[in-house]
Amino acid sequence: MNQEDNKRLDRIEEKIDKMTEAVIALARAEEKIVSLDETTRMILNKMVDQDKRLRTLEATQSDTQSTIKTVRAVAFTTISALITSAVAGIIWLLSGGK
Secondary structure: OOHHHHHHHHHHHHHHHHHHHHHHHHHHHHHHHHHHHHHHHHHHHHHHHHHHHHHHHHHHHHHHHHHHHHHHHHHHHHHHHHHHHHHHHHHHHHOOOO
8 A cells, every 4th residue: 555545544534533423423412302302391291280280270269269259248248237237226225215
């Protein structure tokens, strides 16, 4: 083998080394993409779960709000009736109880 053939072989080896490095880089990038895809799916599943929990919580809160509104109306009506009765009783007593 002569000098030219050796140079040519060295260039070929360099190109093969560069191609090997490129293939390794592609494999690493693919691994990262797969990992990111798995992470994205896991996060999406958690978001779906959180959305379901939030919707359940909203429905419960709406029912509770309705119940509180009803209780408040009954309480105000009862208090108003008691105050009205007390005032009527005081007026009746002050007028002589007749």
